[in-house]
Amino acid sequence: MxxxxxxxxxxxxxxxxxxxxxxxxxxxxxxxxxxxxxxxxxxxxxxxxxxxxxxxxxxxxxxxxxxxxxxxxxxxxxxxxxxxxxxxxxxYPVSIIVPKDSSIQSLSDLKGHTIGEPGPYGATHTGLLALLQAGKLTESDVKIESIGFNQVSAMLSHKVDAVVGYSNNEPLQLERNGFNVRTFAVSDYFPxxxxxxxxxxxxxxxxxxxxxxxxxxxxxxxxxxxxxxxxxxxxxxxxxxxxxxxxxxxxxxxxxxxxxxxxxxxxxxxxxxxxxxxxxxxxxxxxxxxxxxxxxxxx
The missing domain is CATH 3.40.190.10 (Periplasmic binding protein-like II)
Known part of the structure; x- marks a missing residue:
């Protein structure tokens, strides 16, 4: 300049x-x-x-x-x-995160399971809706719980079967806690x-x-x-x-x-x-x- x-x-x-x-x-x-x-x-x-x-x-x-x-x-x-x-x-940096040994192997396997999300708002909610649609599921096929931004503790305490979080955040925190996970990233299923x-x-x-x-x-x-x-x-x-x-x-x-x-x-x-x-x-x-x-x- x-x-x-x-x-x-x-x-x-x-x-x-x-x-x-x-x-x-x-x-x-x-x-x-x-x-x-x-x-x-x-x-x-x-x-x-x-x-x-x-x-x-x-x-x-x-x-x-x-x-x-x-x-x-x-x-x-x-x-x-x-x-x-x-x-x-x-x-889109949102994922559904499940324990590594979970029976949830595909998005359609989420049926009947409890999914924790911060709340019915923001990118995590939009990402959840996209992944449910990709798995040919509706919100009534699963149990969605609003857990605030406590995805890590909810997963560690097995309060829910899956959580919605950010691909570059919660999975890393969980692994750091010695808790192995698998993720379903929105960007792999839905642009x-x-x-x-x-x-x-x-x-x-x-x-x-x-x-x-x-x-x-x-x-x-x-x-x-x-x-x-x-x-x-x-x-x-x-x-x-x-x-x-x-x-x-x-x-x-x-x-x-x-x-x-x-x-x-x-x-x-x-x-x-x-x-x-x-x-x-x-x-x-x-x-x-x-x-x-x-x-x-x-x-």
């Missing part, structure tokens, strides 16, 4: 507490990629129920949210003009759009240079994370208070395949968007979408 040029201040709502899964953003920040792109980027952390709504209300220029969240937000408020400009998690960089149509149209600069710098950070996860963990330490570096590296290594998908970093896949919309319509979470291609871009 030329000396003396002022940086444009922007913010992104990351929708969760500081965490190693946001390493591409932390690396882009600490290596000066945002600055080089003329941007002064603020990360707004914290669990927010309506992240896209906060962006529409002007609290953030960008948010890091999933395709299903965008579809639901758009369905709730048809005047909402928002667009996914880059999907960072190329695979769904996971977390990406979402902005308003207004920002996308009127500040396209800023949007391009932000996405490009983030993807540059993402490439560095994939190339050198250990360095990404070291750089992320200052962003994640009290981080356990060994565990963070383990999580990051499990997240890299989620970032990579089929190798097109940041790509928005038309078929995956269509599949996501189809599932949400089938589950009566949204009404049919007539202008789906307006909700994402690869420009």
């Amino acid at each position: 030329e000396a003396g040029k002022t940086l444009k201040s922007i913010s992104i709502g990351l929708g969760y507490n500081p965490d190693i899964q946001f390493a591409p953003f932390y690396v882009a920040q600490s290596k000066g990629y945002y600055k080089d792109a003329g941007l002064n980027v603020t990360f707004n952390h914290g669990i927010v129920t309506d992240l896209i709504g906060t962006m529409a209300a002007g609290k953030n220029n960008f948010v890091f949210a999933s395709g299903d969240e965008l579809l639901v937000a758009h369905d709730k408020d048809k005047s909402l003009q928002a667009i996914d400009v880059s999907t960072i998690f190329q695979r 769904l759009v996971s977390n990406g960089i979402i902005t308003t149509k207004d920002t996308y149209t009127n500040q396209s240079q800023t949007v391009h600069a932000f996405v490009d710098a983030t993807i540059k950070g993402l490439k560095d994370v994939i190339a050198d996860p250990q360095n990404a963990v070291d750089l992320s330490k200052s962003y994640v208070p009290g981080m356990n570096a060994d565990q963070a590296l383990e999580v990051l290594k499990a997240t890299i395949p989620i970032y990579q998908g089929n190798g097109k970093l940041g790509y928005n896949d038309q078929a995956t968007w269509e599949s996501t919309a189809k599932l949400l319509v089938a589950e009566k979470m949204i009404s049919p979408v007539d202008n789906l291609s307006q909700l994402y871009t690869n420009n």
